Amino acid sequence: MIRDDYEVVIGLEVHSELSTKTKIFCSCPTEFGGEPNTHCCPICMAMPGTLPVLNKKVVEYAIKAGLATNCTIAKNSKNDRKNYFYPDLPKSYQISQFDMPLCTNGYVEIDTANGPKKIRLVRIHIEEDAGKLNHDEYGSGSLVDLNRAGVPLIEIVSQPDLRSAEEVDLYLKKLKSILEYIEVSDCKMQQGSLRADVNVSVRKKGDEKLGTRTEMKNMNSFRSITRAIEYEVERQIEVLEAGGTIEQETLRWDEVSGKTFSMRDKEDAQDYRYFPEPDLAVINISEEMIEDIRKSLPEMPESRKERYITEFKLPEYDSNILISSKYLSDLFEGATKKCNNPKAVSNWIMTDITKILNEKEQEPNEIPFTAEQLGELVILIDKGTISSSIAKKVLDELFENPRSPEQIIKEKGWIQISDEGAIKEVVQKILEANPNSIADYKAGKDRALGYLVGQAMKETKGKANPQMLNKMFLEELNK
Amino acid sequence: MELYELTVHELIEKLDKKEITPEEIMKSYSKRIEEKEPEIAAFVTRTDKEAIESAKNVNREKSKFAGIPIGIKDNMCTKGVKTTCSSKMLENFISPYDATVIEKLNDEGIISLGKLNMDEFAMGASTEYSAFKITKNPWNLSTVPGGSSGGSAAAVASQMVPWALGSDTGGSIRQPAALCGIVGLKPTYGLVSRYGLVAFASSFDQIGPITQDVEDCAILLNLITGHDEKDSTSINTPKKDYTKSLVKDVKGLKIGVPKEFLGEGINEEVKEKVLEAIEEYKRKGAIVEECSLDIANEALAVYYIIACAEASSNLGRFDGIRYGYRTKNFENLKDIYKNSRSEGFGAEVKRRIILGTYVLSSGYYDAYYKKAQKVRTILKQEFAKLFEKYDFLITPTSPSVAYEIGTKSTNPLEMYLADLCTVSVNIAGLPGMSIPCGVDKNGMPIGMQLIGKPFDEETLIRAAYTYEQEVKFRENHKPTFRKAGA
Structure with a gap:
């Protein structure tokens, strides 16, 4: 139990892989997976003499994210080099942004139990992802896979405005939904396309000064983040209550033991020696470009929710669940458009489809069938062609081997006997x-x-x- | 007359008249290399035998340059042929791709005779910092050819290649060209693609021609310029034909002579020859005025701070992980980094990496790197002011003529002074050209530097051509290949 005489202060740095087709500085595909070192070229492998060329789509996507989170977009921005040695970083520097990020001063609103709360954003900047080390898979060494090196990322840095693990959970889910809605990231957490560095500190209630923070890097599941924060808060309070002090350090969360561990000693404090990337030109963004991107932003979740309640007469609770994921929301709208029965579609999504996703431990974006097919299914029920119990079997089929429901019931001989x-x-x-x-x-x-x-x-x-x-x-x- | 004694434009003339064949050209150079390379040591990798084979299949219909040989500084990536940067670090490195300039030469059917020696990673002014060999100056074999493109300059001066590509970060084309009595041009930053040039200091590096005369310089510049989508710092403007500037006329051109480059630290004989050349321009109708560029006194400091900062980052990729030298002596990752880099890099490279790392470190960044960038901006502005008044500037290229091998290589500060006249041009990103303007009492060549407005290589070529046609240095002076004291 978190003691009520302490206040928890949390700030997040969220890294999100952008879903551009090509990498940030070369034309290699960003596609996940693939045999090691097959999605690379001399540029992302940092062969001598190669130079980066900034992918314009990355700037566009980052501005989109900035506008969707109420940021100010910089007219002049630039790239900087962050220097450090690690085998997954082929150039020995990461091209990132230091003092002139693309987006600054935004906020994201979350719905807490005590009403809406604004979480302020310090900045959003663009940078490149590193490669991956495969440890211990082949004997004693480590092997470097550079497929992910150069995949574009945005880093979204929040103010330390979060006060509990629950707020962090709400904030992350909101951020994920926004990024999905504006279609800049697929936010697949298992694939690491959304991950967070979590900075946690505690202070006595009423204290002005922030406590010393610890950082947990590269967390990529909602559940671990919540558990890690809860553990770390308790640990910090225990240390302080015992008269100790918190060390500012980077911690590693261990999922199995449910504990955090110190990652590196303080001697190794990194000096990244940031300086402007001389291989790239400054980024100039016109008012016109910003306006064009603003106009291209899709309808955001709040507005959809309003529409579901007024236009489709759905309860607020149902609407909230539907908009929680762009994929569910799109599925709902697409199916409704086809069958014109919003209530029935909503019910299918809220009950059977959600149940199957939970059983399969899948995310909504992994639903294999189309909104059209779901709409067709509802039409078949409405017309009396199949019963609702057959419909459930059709839904299972849609998950297993998606094709037209009409075709499924024909093949399976499931047409309802109404003769x-x-x-x-x-x-x-x-x-x-x-x-x-x-x-x-x-x-x-x-x-x-x-x-x-x-x-x-x-x-x-x-x-x-x-x-x-x-x-x-x-x-x-x-x- | 041997074919290797000709300039490229003379070779093209004979090829066009079908008096000679590309194969004959290659054989002539191969023979010359065979004869002169043992005493000059300009090549890291020779490809003259392969060049003879390639010359047999040249298509002269496609390009008038097809079958013309060239030498390449060993820091430009060539697919299939080693690119070593004269470093143990890349001793066996073969690039999987061609640099943009190499692609351009290949497209014309130009054939490489080999990769030329240099100071390791282009850091140095004498080519003594090559990890492999010390290149000799053809005018006196006991002296340095200059650097870092010393292999390129010595190979051209000794006619082992008719022309070559060099790269210039702080004077590395112009200074060796001056010390070897030939023509060298550092183009405006952004005029030539850097893609495939192994980076030393990204915001200074430029590739440029090293040639026997100004006409060849204009021709080679034509061949390597042009926008490159692979280099974000490459300028996107219509291509120019620099041979149109081969005009013998400087009447009415305004020349500025910044007094800071004719003061302390400049050898008297060098000064004298440059002033004589300036008189020649006056006689030809140019208007000459003394001017001032105070800030140039800070140029060396600015250059070494920024160039080393960029180098410290650029050379990080040589970590023993993916390619290049890897130590045999390691137990963990830190050992691989530390020992590979300690064993693979030479002393000068390490010195500059340490210097660059230091000036970028937190707590020192503002005092060094940031301040240097501010002075860089001022220097650019000061040059711009001069160019409101003058069409181009004249200075010496190098404070002295070629010096004895071994006399400066142990004193880094003295070595850095060799860049005194040239670094300002890189800091401001301007075009700079060196042409020979006489010899000293020992017969060693002296070069003068012409500095132009951004992207105004035309004026430099015109002025250089006018002087060259008048004075005919090449006709009157030849390298002697003499040994020390001879």
């Missing part, structure tokens, strides 16, 4: 086989009807139209 003659035949057969149930029903046991309908569904493998079955049984029993 009166056929239904009557089944009803007769079931009644003949269950004289006891008829007797029960006549004796006033209404449950018997349910049993008979169930038997008929079983007989038809769920394909009989349930309403018609019900009606016909009643007619026969009441004869």
Whole structure:
């Protein structure tokens, strides 16, 4: 339990990989995966004599992110070199931005239990990602994979405005949703395309001065971030209560033990020797360019939510869930456009689709089928072509092997039996086989009807139209 | 007359008249290299035998330069041929790609005779800092050829190649050209693509021609200029034809002579010859005035701070991980870095990396790097003011003629003074050209430097051509290949 005489102060540096097709300084693909060192060229491998050329899309995407988070966009910006040695950094410097970032002074609003709260942003800047070291996979050494080297990143630096792990969680989810909406990053956390450096300190309530902070780098799951913050806050309070002091240091969160560990000793304090990148020209951004990008920004989640409530008459709760992910929201809108039944689409997303995603431990952006296909599914139910129990089976199929629901039910022979003659035949057969149930029903046991309908569904493998079955049984029993 | 004695424009004339073939040209140079290389030691890698083979398949229809040989300073990347930067660090390095300038030469069918020696990573002014060999000055084999493009200058002066590419960060084309009695041009920063030039100081480096005469200089400049999308600092303007500036006329041109470059530290005989050349310009109708560039006194300090800062970062990639020299003596990652770099780099390179790392360090950045950048801005402005009045400036290229091998290589500060007249031009990004303007009493060549407005190489070529045609240095003076004291 966090003690209430302490206040927690957290600031975040979030790194998000931009979803441009090519890298930030060369034309290699940014695509995730691939055999090691296949998405590289002399430039991103830092062969002697090579030079960077800034990908204009990266600047555009970063400005988009800046505008969507209420930042001021710099008219003049530049790149700087951050110098340090590490095998995943082929040039021995990272091209980043130091004192003239593209975007400054923004904010993101989160909905806390105590109402809305603005989390201020210090800056957003562009930089290149490093490669990856594969440790211990091949004997004793480490191997360098430079596929990721030069993938564009934005770093979003917040003020220390966050006061709890819950606020951090809300902030990160909000940031993720914004970046998804403006389509600058796919924010796949498992692939590391969204990761955060978390700076945590504590101070006695009422203290003006910030406590000494520790930093946990490269966290890439919401759950670990929450756990790590909770652990670190308690650790810091314990140290202080025992009369100790907090060391300013970088910590590593260990998922297995649930503890933080010191990463490097203080002697190794890095001096990055930033200086302006002489191989690149200054970045000049015109008012016109900023306005063009502003106009191109898509509808943001808040506005969508309003629309769902007023136009589609959805409850606020449902609307909130739908807009929490751009992919869900797009799925909802696309399917609704197709079938014109927002309530039904919303229900499918909120219940069955969410359930399957949870079971599969997948993110909404991994949904394999299209919004059109979901819309079609709803139409088939609405037209009475399939029952809702068949529909669930169709949905499973859509997850396994996405194709048109119409095609699925044809292939599987799942079309609902709504032919009166056929239904009557089944009803007769079931009644003949269950004289006891008829007797029960006549004796006033209404449950018997349910049993008979169930038997008929079983007989038809769920394909009989349930309403018609019900009606016909009643007619026969009441004869 | 041997073919190797000709300039490139003379070779082209004979090729056009079908008097000679590319193969004959290559054979002539190969023979000359065979004869002179043992005493000059200009080559790191010879490709003259391959050049003879290539010359057999040259298509003269495609380009009038097809089958013309060239020498390349060993810091320009050549696919398939080693690019060593005269460093143990890259002793066996073969680039997977061609530098943009190399692509341009290849497109014309120009054939390389080899890669030429230099000070390690272009850091030095005598080519004595090569990790492999000491190149000799053809005018006196006991003296240095200058540097860092000393291999290129010595190879051209000894006619082992008809022309060569050099690179110039603080004088590395102009100073060796002066010391070897030939023509060298450092183009305006941004005129020639740096893609594929192994970086020393990114904001100063430029590739340029080292040639026997001004006409060849204009021709080679034509071949290597042009916007390159792969170099963000390359200027995007229409290409010029510099041979149009081969005009024998300087009438009415205004020449400024900054007095700071004719004062202390400049050898008397050098001063005298440069002043004589200035008189020649007057006779030809140019208007000459003394002027002042105070700030030039700070230029060496500014240059060594910024150039070393950039170098310390640029040379970080030589870490023993992906290519180049790796120590055999390591137990962990830190050892690999430390020992590979300690063993792979020479003393001068290490000196500059340490200096550069220091001036960028927190606590020193403002006092050194930032201040140097401010002075750099002032220097640019001061030059701009001079160019409101003058069409170009004249200074000596080097404070002295070629000196005895070994006399300065142990004293870095004295070595740095060799760049006194040339670094300002790099700091301001201007074009600078060196042409021979006489010999001293020992017969050693003296060069004068013409400094122009940004992207006004035309005026420099015109002025250089006018002087050259009048004085005919090349006809009157030849390298003697004499040994010390002879």
